[in-house]
Amino acid sequence: MVKLVLLHKADSIYEDEPDVVYDFPRSYLKAAREGVGDWIVYYEPVKAGPRGYFAVAKIRTVIPKPGVEGRFLAIIEPGSYLPFDREVPRLVNGRPLEVSLAESDGSPRKGGAVQRAVRRLPEADFAKIVNLGLPYDLERQEETRYDPAAGGFAEDALAFQRPVTERLTRRPYRDVAFRRKVREAYDYRCAISGLRLRNGGGRPEVQAAHIRPVEKGGSDFVRNGLALSGTVHWMFDRGLISVAEDCETILISRNKVPGDVIQRLLRPDGKLLKPSDARDWPSPVNLQWHRENVFGQVLSDAPIDWG
Known part of the structure; x- marks a missing residue:
């Protein structure tokens, strides 16, 4: 090799x-x-x-x-x-x-x-x-990015001693790398609501969602990711929201999601917010996988409490 x-x-x-x-x-x-x-x-x-x-x-x-x-x-x-x-x-x-x-x-x-x-x-x-x-300390960089006093890295204090290839296979490291790239690509805005929210310390609230989960054959490519707010991420993973074949129209499982929730969470035009760099746009193949394997596949028929 x-x-x-x-x-x-x-x-x-x-x-x-x-x-x-x-x-x-x-x-x-x-x-x-x-x-x-x-x-x-x-x-x-x-x-x-x-x-x-x-x-x-x-x-x-x-x-x-x-x-x-x-x-x-x-x-x-x-x-x-x-x-x-x-x-x-x-x-x-x-x-x-x-x-x-x-x-x-x-x-x-x-x-x-x-x-x-x-x-x-x-x-x-x-x-x-x-x-x-x-960099070997990417996890530490991310953790202290908005809170310089953040700790919790005792286990990784000697991360630099690990072989490079071992670092590349560690799921926690890869999750951080994926999150940073996806959120940056979408300018820290939710791709479905269009909102850019930050907490009091300036930390972005938007999350990085895999369109096709890694355990289902997905990758950590930005094109397999969407920046989503916490609630929208939850809905996307549970098949309540997806993206149409045109790769921009947002699909809603309307028999599960109330109209007032849709109005609060979707962009007014009902279209997906895409990264400015076309090379980072979500992959049509991954979006198709989500439509066919996740969208509408809510595990339970029990009503969802939308508060």
């Missing part, structure tokens, strides 16, 4: 869905197969945008692309994708983070390995990139 860097462009001719599959030509097949079972870092090339390194994931297997000669698919391990808390620049202090992209004096190389869509990544370079994008 070997770690890899995979180049990704949102408008590429290759049909990538970063948390699900990576589409590539035969010329990269050998390297991709070497990466099966190991972690990869996603990278946005200069001509595609400013992000640089922006996420990690793990390759589960590599298969031929059905119906397309000379193309292959790297299938991403379900639940492994995790966006960086902050995108990592291509150069730090004028030097590439990848050894293979640097000249002997540390200056950036041109051409060659720089242009490869799939390239091998030494363990040290992987750790360096991940530590910049997903």
